[in-house]
Amino acid sequence: MDHFLYRDGALHAEDVPLADIAATVGTPVYVYSTATLLRHFRLFDEALDGLPHLVCYAVKAAGNVAILKTLAEAGAGMDVVSAGEYLRAKAAGVPGERIVFSGVGKTRDEMRIVLEGGIRQVNVESEPEMRALSEVAAAMGVTVPVTVRVNPDVDAKTHAKIATGKSENKFGIPIARAREVYAEVARLPGLKAIGIDVHIGSQLTDLAPFEQAYRKVAELTETLRADGHGIERLDLGGGLGIPYERSNSAPPLPVEYGALIKRTVGHLGCEVEIEPGRLIAGNAGLLLARVTYLKEGEGRRFAILDAAMNDLIRPAMYDAWHDIVPVIEPEAGAETTPWDVVGPVCETGDTFARGRDLPPLAEGDLVAFRSAGAYGAAMASEYNGRPLVPEVLVKGDHFAVIRARPTYEEMIARDSIPQWL
Numbered sequence: 001m002d003h004f005l006y007r008d009g010a011l012h013a014e015d016v017p018l019a020d021i022a023a024t025v026g027t028p029v030y031v032y033s034t035a036t037l038l039r040h041f042r043l044f045d046e047a048l049d050g051l052p053h054l055v056c057y058a059v060k061a062a063g064n065v066a067i068l069k070t071l072a073e074a075g076a077g078m079d080v081v082s083a084g085e086y087l088r089a090k091a092a093g094v095p096g097e098r099i100v101f102s103g104v105g106k107t108r109d110e111m112r113i114v115l116e117g118g119i120r121q122v123n124v125e126s127e128p129e130m131r132a133l134s135e136v137a138a139a140m141g142v143t144v145p146v147t148v149r150v151n152p153d154v155d156a157k158t159h160a161k162i163a164t165g166k167s168e169n170k171f172g173i174p175i176a177r178a179r180e181v182y183a184e185v186a187r188l189p190g191l192k193a194i195g196i197d198v199h200i201g202s203q204l205t206d207l208a209p210f211e212q213a214y215r216k217v218a219e220l221t222e223t224l225r226a227d228g229h230g231i232e233r234l235d236l237g238g239g240l241g242i243p244y245e246r247s248n249s250a251p252p253l254p255v256e257y258g259a260l261i262k263r264t265v266g267h268l269g270c271e272v273e274i275e276p277g278r279l280i281a282g283n284a285g286l287l288l289a290r291v292t293y294l295k296e297g298e299g300r301r302f303a304i305l306d307a308a309m310n311d312l313i314r315p316a317m318y319d320a321w322h323d324i325v326p327v328i329e330p331e332a333g334a335e336t337t338p339w340d341v342v343g344p345v346c347e348t349g350d351t352f353a354r355g356r357d358l359p360p361l362a363e364g365d366l367v368a369f370r371s372a373g374a375y376g377a378a379m380a381s382e383y384n385g386r387p388l389v390p391e392v393l394v395k396g397d398h399f400a401v402i403r404a405r406p407t408y409e410e411m412i413a414r415d416s417i418p419q420w421l
């Protein structure tokens with residue numbers, strides 16, 4: 001459920017007509033709904049009711065500081081994968097004790113930044129990283145709470161580019177090596193093992209892989225405890241999928257996911273952390289664009305938008321589907337025509353949809369890509385000299401620009417010409 005609905009024939013974000021935002025800010029632009037962000041965060045929070053828990057929003061899904069502040073004020077923690085994300089969370093007012101630090105290749109500089117600023121835990125991804133963290137922490141005279149990310153060798157049954165829990169993926173340490181690694185953590189200065197971390201992938205639409213992974217984590221908890229380690233916290237990662245195609249069957253709900261967590265690890269007396277990103281931000285944002293031209297090709301019709309793959313790369317990168325809807329509500333029973341919906345970038349990959357049945361379109365019309373809040377603006381670039389797409393946050397009947405579109409002058413001023421040139 002989200003808060004982007006037609007009202008009086010016009011698509012709204014909460015109580016704001018999207019056409020008003022387009023008129024003020026221009027297009028393309030990402031628009032987020034505060035009510036939807038909060039609703040999705042609370043669904044997870046409530047799903048874990050009865051267990052000590054912290055929902056750590058995965059900042060990488062949509063890391064605007066205003067989005068982070070919205071969620072933090074509702075009680076969310078944050079999952080960050082770089083010093084840049086960590087500092088964004090801090091800028092949003094999130095205290096270090098509510099931030100977990102994940103990521104495959106944390107540098108020593110990044111480690112120093114989070115140890116100075118305070119961190120709830122570091123999720124260690126490899127043995128060399130574990131040793132580096134030990135050196136950094138010991139040199140700073142601190143002890144850092146760590147979990148080790150284990151790779152449970154579970155097939156998440158999602159797109160290959162976002163599956164992270166198979167043994168051939170670069171993530172975590174093989175679960176079979178966990179006992180040795182925890183033994184080394186216990187010997188190393190500056191580290192204190194407090195739990196176990198797992199994250200098997202993104203856009204999972206089935207609970208079975210989560211169940212397999214969490215059962216393995218539960219078993220490992222007992223084993224490590226028997227070895228004398230104080231396992232008191234389980235970070236179960238993110239990954240629950242969202243319904244991109246409204247007509248398709250819906251993925252499991254957070255409440256079902258929560259019940260699964262209670263069933264698999266609830267008996268261990270651990271504090272549970274989860275790291276949802278997509279399910280919190282995905283349906284809370286859309287990309288608003290305008291039709292620049294309608295072009296009749298040989299046997300194909302192209303709708304050329306002012307948004308492109310640099311603004312929303314998911315279709316090009318993951319063959320992702322996004323519902324595309326006109327901002328002016330089509331008449332009931334309006335005839336549809338198949339369109340190739342494309343951007344202006346000089347790559348064939350700059351195609352949002354092929355042969356998509358859409359109601360009547362005209363040049364100048366506004367269209368919205370639904371479910372674009374996660375991995376949308378966060379993955380945007382300025383490829384083809386296109387200004388970084390701006391972001392707007394709506395709350396009730398008002399909205400604010402939370403990231404402004406840069407001017408061409410600002411974009412050019414970021415480069416510098418060497419004196420010798």
Ligand SMILES: *Cc1c(COP(=O)(O)O)cnc(C)c1O
Binds near residue numbers: 103201203237238240
């Ligand atoms: C990407 C990621 C997440 C968030 O995944 P979603 O599919 O957006 O829920 C959580 N934890 C880690 C370690 C990640 O890399």
